[in-house]
Amino acid sequence: MSFLPSLESPQTIDVSLGPQHPSTHGVFRMNVTLDGETVTRLQPVFGYLHRNHEKIAEGNSWLAAMPYTDRLDYICPLTNNWAYALAVEKLAGIEVAERAEFIRVITAELTRLQNHVAFLGFVLGDMGAWGTALMYAFREREKILDLFESLTGARMMCNYMRFGGCRCDLPPGWLDTTRKLVDGFPKFLDEMEALLTGNEILLARLQGVAPMTADRAINGGMSGPVLRAAGVDYDIRKVDNYGIYNRFKFRVPRGTVGDCYDRFMIRVLEARESVGILKQAIAVIPEGPVVNPKAKQRGFRPPAGEAYGRIEGPKGELGFYLIADGSDKPYRFRIRPPSLINLTLLEELCVGTKIADVMVILGSIDIVLGEVDR
């Protein structure tokens, strides 16, 4: 952080928040102009974690891009895998094995759960409740990571999806453990809600802070929980019906005013819906192969063409736009990261609020820098 008297007016000061800041969720930087404590201007500075994902993917084979997708939004590797696999399957017209579709739904919803849980902990940390809430959140997250580890071999960098299916079948007993975890999860959410949602300080810090109208949210290109918190009924799981989401019953929670409190609560509600989807999926998962035997992985050469595959990631619309020229490498590999595009309205939301609210607003959007800067 550095303080400078502003050039514009002797009344205001310029503050550079980040890139090393405990609440910027990584290496995000904001140049903020303050009049007293009120924000009059905010300019995000990107690129401190630009790791040239797209360029690297264009130089490697199609399959070799899969482990890199893990590292985009590093809190939710499995949904990233799915989005990329979906785009390639669309490009090459590959069918997905039936059992794999169920495994994908289960792992994606587990990913959503652990993302939203971690979000609750981080936002509380941004508000000053540093530590305690995060401990509860990470306790629960660890249980889900254990499931990921026994399934894929890695806690975070799973590299699990393949074109036309998944890399390996579920280990014995995995579904039972998952069922137990899923059954116990609402209890944790109840506990979290009992501790938090009625809390006076939390309400004062969140309610009415930075409201967003549905109109602005749509025009700003928002997606995911941020868009739905503004009252828009738009969930790609319902709109596109990708995978097998049309077979499950679930509701799409919506906010009313789109303030930080709505953005906070929508995650809790979504987690509850995910629990419902998980229960349904675990109950009816069929036996069978986990990958389409006709799909080629190594030496895969899709026909020339282009495709855009998108899913409802835990943070919003995650899309991959791929162009193939018939060779064994993508000609163009473009990522549409929800975190980056959800940041477009950041300045608008923050101007006029107090400096202490900026961190909460940023936290309520839920960004991950690996995805923002790519």
Added chain:
Amino acid sequence: MLDEDLRSDLQKRGIFVASFEDLYNWGRKSSLWPLQFGLACCAIEMIATAAARFDMARFGAEVFRPSPRQADLMIIAGTVTKKMAPLVVRLYNQMAEPKYVIAMGACAISGGPFKEGYNVLKGIDRYIPVDVAIPGCPPRPEALLEGLIKLQKKIEGQRLFGPNRARHADTRDAADYPVPSYGAHDLEPPMNPAVFKPEPSRREAE
């Protein structure tokens, strides 16, 4: 040094004798305050290490400080890009001596999976001295704890006086490391030769 028998004799009577160095090192190694500073994916594992299950507090290192002025240990958890590298060096300079660096993960050690990229620094040891390197992508929390224990062992053995004294006790050493600047194509300079002394590869050595 004190005779071991005499020392245990004295201990039985409630008299503890230690050299100043031992006491000083014991105090420092048991309360390392890391800088709260995450760069990328590895930072999530660092948080997991500090959280309830792995509980870094057992090793006296749970007090994460957001300000470099209050920190003793910099855990470089994640990819250091060329845009970020000067800031990492500046943060390191702002930390008070004695200070230590753990390079956590393949990226911090060498650029890791992104080594071929145009914007990724191929190892932070080009600019600042690294005490412990933890391989992995990301290293498991247990690995970070192991790295921390390794660092504590290292601190235990550091001398304050004499010809082999530790870097921070050596007043001849430069206090600040030069911060690289953004050049036309790469960081200027691309490394600090005073710090970066890679071992020759086996082929070069032959």
